[in-house]
Amino acid sequence: xxxxxxxxxxxxxHGVDKSFGPAESAVMALKQVEFEARQGELIMLVGPxxxxxxxxxxxxxxxxxxxxxxxxxxGQRLDGLTQEELTAFRRKNLGFVFQSFNLIPTLSVxxxxxxxxxxxxxxxxxxxxxxxxxxxxxxxxxxxxxxxTALSGGQQQRVAIARALVHEPPLLICDEPTSALDKxxxxxxxxxxxxxxxxxxxxxxVVTHDQRxxxxxxxxxxxxxxRISRVVDDPRQLETPSY
Amino acid sequence: xxxLALNMLFGDRxxxxxxxxxxxxSALLMAQQSSVFFGIMSWTYTxxxxxxxxxxxxxxxxxxxxxAKPMRDTDVSRVRSVDGVSWAAPLHSSIMQARMPNGKFKxxxxxxxxxxxxxxxxxxxxxxxxxxxxxxxxxxxxEWGANLLGHVVxxxxxxxxxxxxxxxxxxxxxxxxxxxVGICRVKRAFxxxxxxxxxxxxxxxxxxxxxxxxxxxLVEPREGVSIDDLRLRIERETxxxxxxxxxxxxxxxxxxxxxxxxxxxxxxxxxxxxFGTAVLLGxxxxxxxxxxxxxxxxxxxxxxxxxxxxxxxxxxxxxxxxLLQALTAGLLGFGLGVGMAQAIGRGMIEKxxxxxxxxxxxxxxxxxxxxxxxxxxxxxxxxxxxxVDPASVFRG
Numbered sequence: 001x002x003x004x005x006x007x008x009x010x011x012x013x014h015g016v017d018k019s020f021g022p023a024e025s026a027v028m029a030l031k032q033v034e035f036e037a038r039q040g041e042l043i044m045l046v047g048p049x050x051x052x053x054x055x056x057x058x059x060x061x062x063x064x065x066x067x068x069x070x071x072x073x074x075g076q077r078l079d080g081l082t083q084e085e086l087t088a089f090r091r092k093n094l095g096f097v098f099q100s101f102n103l104i105p106t107l108s109v110x111x112x113x114x115x116x117x118x119x120x121x122x123x124x125x126x127x128x129x130x131x132x133x134x135x136x137x138x139x140x141x142x143x144x145x146x147x148x149t150a151l152s153g154g155q156q157q158r159v160a161i162a163r164a165l166v167h168e169p170p171l172l173i174c175d176e177p178t179s180a181l182d183k184x185x186x187x188x189x190x191x192x193x194x195x196x197x198x199x200x201x202x203x204x205x206v207v208t209h210d211q212r213x214x215x216x217x218x219x220x221x222x223x224x225x226x227r228i229s230r231v232v233d234d235p236r237q238l239e240t241p242s243y
Numbered sequence: 244x245x246x247l248a249l250n251m252l253f254g255d256r257x258x259x260x261x262x263x264x265x266x267x268x269s270a271l272l273m274a275q276q277s278s279v280f281f282g283i284m285s286w287t288y289t290x291x292x293x294x295x296x297x298x299x300x301x302x303x304x305x306x307x308x309x310x311a312k313p314m315r316d317t318d319v320s321r322v323r324s325v326d327g328v329s330w331a332a333p334l335h336s337s338i339m340q341a342r343m344p345n346g347k348f349k350x351x352x353x354x355x356x357x358x359x360x361x362x363x364x365x366x367x368x369x370x371x372x373x374x375x376x377x378x379x380x381x382x383x384x385x386e387w388g389a390n391l392l393g394h395v396v397x398x399x400x401x402x403x404x405x406x407x408x409x410x411x412x413x414x415x416x417x418x419x420x421x422x423x424v425g426i427c428r429v430k431r432a433f434x435x436x437x438x439x440x441x442x443x444x445x446x447x448x449x450x451x452x453x454x455x456x457x458x459x460x461l462v463e464p465r466e467g468v469s470i471d472d473l474r475l476r477i478e479r480e481t482x483x484x485x486x487x488x489x490x491x492x493x494x495x496x497x498x499x500x501x502x503x504x505x506x507x508x509x510x511x512x513x514x515x516x517x518f519g520t521a522v523l524l525g526x527x528x529x530x531x532x533x534x535x536x537x538x539x540x541x542x543x544x545x546x547x548x549x550x551x552x553x554x555x556x557x558x559x560x561x562x563x564x565x566l567l568q569a570l571t572a573g574l575l576g577f578g579l580g581v582g583m584a585q586a587i588g589r590g591m592i593e594k595x596x597x598x599x600x601x602x603x604x605x606x607x608x609x610x611x612x613x614x615x616x617x618x619x620x621x622x623x624x625x626x627x628x629x630x631v632d633p634a635s636v637f638r639g
Contacts, residue, residue, distance in 0.1 A: 054637045063553050063634040084557065091555025098636055102550040104247075106254025111247055118244045119556045175637045207637075 009072075010171060010203035011037040011060055016069030018055055029055040030066065031226040039170075042194060042204040042216060047223035053207045054175065056223070060205065061094060061173050062086040074170060091119055095164035097193070099176035101156045103148040109135065109159050110144040116167040134162040138192060154185035158192060165196055172197050174206040178213055190216045244556070248564035249571060251544065258543075259572065261536045266576020266613055267583065269529025273522050274584040274601065274609040279591075280518035281492070281605065282598025286433040287508045288501035290336060291490045293429040293438065294354070294363040296461035297470050299486045299500050300331075300477055307507035308500050309434060311336050313455030314483070321481050322460045327468040328477075332362035335446040336458040338434060341392065342415040349392055350436040353416070355446025355456070362461050365440060371410050371425025376442055382416075383425040384408055388437020416449040431598070433508075474498055493604065529616040533576070537569055537620035541627050546636065553633035565624045573617030577610055 013035035019026040029052045037043045037060075045053045058064035059071055062078045063086075071078040074093060081089060095116070103112045110131045117127035135144050138158040143151065148159055157177060164172055174193060178186030190213045197204045206217070214220060214235040221231045252259060285292075290308050291299070300322050302312035322331040335355030340348045356363040361373055365383065375381055384392065389408040396404045408414075413422045421439065429438050441449065447456040462485070464473040470487055477485040486500035495502040509515050541548070548561060588599040 058634040058637050061553065061634075061637075063632070063637070087552075087555055087557050089555075090553065094555070096550070096553060096636070098550065100546075102546060102636060104251060104544070104547045106251045107247060108250075111250060115244075115247065115551060116554050118247060119551070119554055119560065124246055 008039040009036055010039045010074060011035070011205070012070075012072040013056070013060065014070045014072075016056075016059060016066040016071060018052075018059060018064070018066050028226055030059070033069070033226070033228055035221060035228050037203050037205055039203050040200040041218040042197070042206065044214065044217040044220045045205060045207045045223060046209060046214070046220055047229075048209065051223040052226040053209075053223050057173060057175060057205065057207050061096070062090050091116075093169055093171055095167070095169040095172045097157070097160050097164045097172070097174040097177045099179055101153075101160045101180075103156055103159055103163075105147065105149045107148065108145050109140060109148050109151070112148050112159055113163045113166050115163060116169075120167060130166055131162070134166045135159070137196060138162045152185075153181050154189060157181060157185075157189050161189070161192055161196060170202050172202060172204045174204065174208075176208055176210070177206060178208065178210050183212055186210065186213060244560055244564055245567050248567050251564075252540075252568040252571060255540065255543075258536060258540045262533055262540070262572045263576050263579060265529055265532025265536055266573055266616065267579035268532070269525045269616060270577045270580020270609050270613045271583045271587075272525030272528065272580075273612060274581050274605055275587055276518050276521040276525065277605045277608070278584065278588055278599050278601040279597055280514065280522075281602060282600040283433070283514060283518075284505055284508060285492070285600055286431060286598055288490060288504040289430045289432040290354075291488055291501045291504070293365060294334065294356075294461070295366065296332075296363060296488055297464060298462035298474055298477070299488060300460040300462055300481070301458070301484050301486065301500075303482060303484045305484055307504035309432075309504070311458035313453070314457040314460075315455055316457055318457060318481070318483060319460050322462060322477060322483070325473070325477050325480050327465050327473045329463045329465040329468075330360065330362065331460050331462045332357035332360050333443045333457050334363050334459040334461050335443055335450070335456050337446075337450055338436060339416055339439075339449065341421070341439070342418075343392060344394070344414065350434075351388065351392075351416075351439045352432055352434060352436045353446055353449060354438055354440045355443040356440060357461075358442035358444060362463075365427035365429045365438075367428040369426050369428050371423075373425065375424035376440070378422075378424060380420045380422050380445070381424040381441065382421040383427050383440040384423050385427050385429045385431075385438045387431055388439065389423075389426050391437055417451055419449055421449070471496075471498070493602070526612055526616070529613065530619055533572070533616055534620045534623055537572070538623050538627070540568075541565065541624035545627065545631055548628045549631045549633055550636045552628075552631065553636045558629055561628050562621075562625045565628065566618070566621045569617040569621035569624070570614060573614045576617075577613040580613070581606060581609060
């Protein structure tokens with residue numbers, strides 16, 4: 001995916017701090033983080049539990065504000081945006097794949113996929129058509145009108161991938177997308193993420209501690225104690241991760 | 244998003260059923276109790292409905308129609324002498340004990356009307372002829388009274404059957420015979436006893452010729468004379484109290500005896516408190532059940548709302564989704580509750596007890612309150628959703 005010679009930065013994090021709790025007993029989750037993700041690549045954020053992966057992902061996604069430093073996504077500084085502007089930014093530019101799928105159980109598979117389009121104001125009919133198309137791409141043709149909860153874990157994650165990509169966002173954020181799945185299913189899901197999200201204009205950031213899927217990454221940023229400890233281009237360099 | 248909001252609501256049938264139970268029970272309690280309340284209150288001024296005259300003149304101390312203070316017969320002439328009066332007729336009204344052929348006593352409302360004009364006579368006679376009231380010792384009985392005062396016959400199987408009073412049957416009022424010459428259809432009274440109509444003079448005889456038997460003077464203004472003007476003129480010239488016969492609860496004006504009666508019962512009895520408590524109970528039960536159920540619906544869906552929020556839905560969209568869900572449940576609950584109240588009311592009307600009057604205003608008030616409950620429930624949900632951190636979706 002990262003074969004382009006003209007490298008364009010999609011996400012740039014500079015000197016970001018983030019702490020939780022009262023000042024006297026604050027826990028520093030991110031410490032002067034420097035991070036960069038490029039258009040056209042799939043980059044993984046890896047590290048042991050509590051190292052700050054999810055916090056960094058939340059800052060990148062604009063769902064969490066950093067205490068210090070700058071966050072830039074596709075040239076847009078997020079730290080200066082109001083809550084409404086951040087919401088609008090996420091609506092347009094981000095797709096999410098969550099660890100626990102977060103599919104709404106009372107809605108059909110198709111309706112779950114339609115959510116990002118409907119949030120953007122797309123008509124119900126158009127959203128339904130687009131959802132049908134992408135569901136066919138993830139191999140769930142014929143299951144559109146069934147309940148999302150009636151599907152297997154792997155199928156549910158495929159629905160979640162379809163939902164994340166249906167509005168064609170330039171940044172796809174995946175939070176532990178395979179942690180709830182077995183090895184084979186996890187591998188297939190990652191293949192799907194890689195295949196469907198492949199685009200020179202799109203950046204995919206995957207947070208994981210699942211070493212089995214490192215091979216799908218173009219680059220891997222390893223986190224340790226709230227900092228990016230190293231970034232490697234070849235996943236084999238992390239066959240013995242530091243955690 | 245709003246269609247999805249409805250699908251989310253209808254997709255969780257157990258929660259929806261619970262929500263509708265709370266809202267419909269609340270609507271039922273509020274609409275049914277209010278209707279019975281207004282039904283009972285409408286009974287308090289029944290004589291105003293049954294006895295038709297534009298102006299009722301009473302003693303100046305009268306506060307409500309069921310508590311007439313006796314006047315002198317000469318007061319009829321005084322009223323007749325007021326300029327603008329077309330006619331004025333005496334009316335007697337009292338509660339008496341009727342002695343039935345089997346020796347039992349029953350409470351009745353005796354109404355004595357002018358034998359010349361029959362002013363104040365019931366509008367509908369289902370049997371008999373009004374002129375027959377001029378015959379000696381004759382009375383009219385209302386349909387309900389005919390049943391209530393009827394003969395009890397023991398059936399071969401041992402059960403009791405009531406044979407309603409017929410024309411020609413008799414009973415006694417103050418040891419004097421009262422022979423039925425007609426059955427009339429009138430509205431029932433708050434006092435409970437059936438109406439027995441007779442002439443004014445005979446009513447005086449039944450009440451053992453009390454010195455003052457005149458309860459009201461019924462007055463009709465001359466053509467072109469305003470009721471209000473004449474009412475005030477009668478008061479000014481006679482010192483008596485003159486009332487309008489206005490009985491429309493929602494439009495009655497100054498000087499309405501029905502209105503004065505309504506408020507007398509409102510202030511001096513526990514009826515409004517009792518029914519008001521039931522209505523408030525309905526409101527609180529509705530808020531408690533539907534608020535709690537909707538809150539639990541929101542709690543269960545909180546992580547999905549957080550996910551939708553993370554995906555870029557504004558709080559405005561989420562608030563409208565919750566509002567739509569709550570108001571839809573409210574509308575359905577209102578429909579179900581009021582439908583049940585109507586069904587119960589119809590049953591009540593068929594059985595004749597207790598009275599049931601569902602004014603459009605009751606429907607509107609119930610509608611507003613049920614939607615208020617739904618809105619409150621939505622508000623509770625909105626607070627919870629507003630507080631949910633979209634970053635929480637990354638915490639597994």
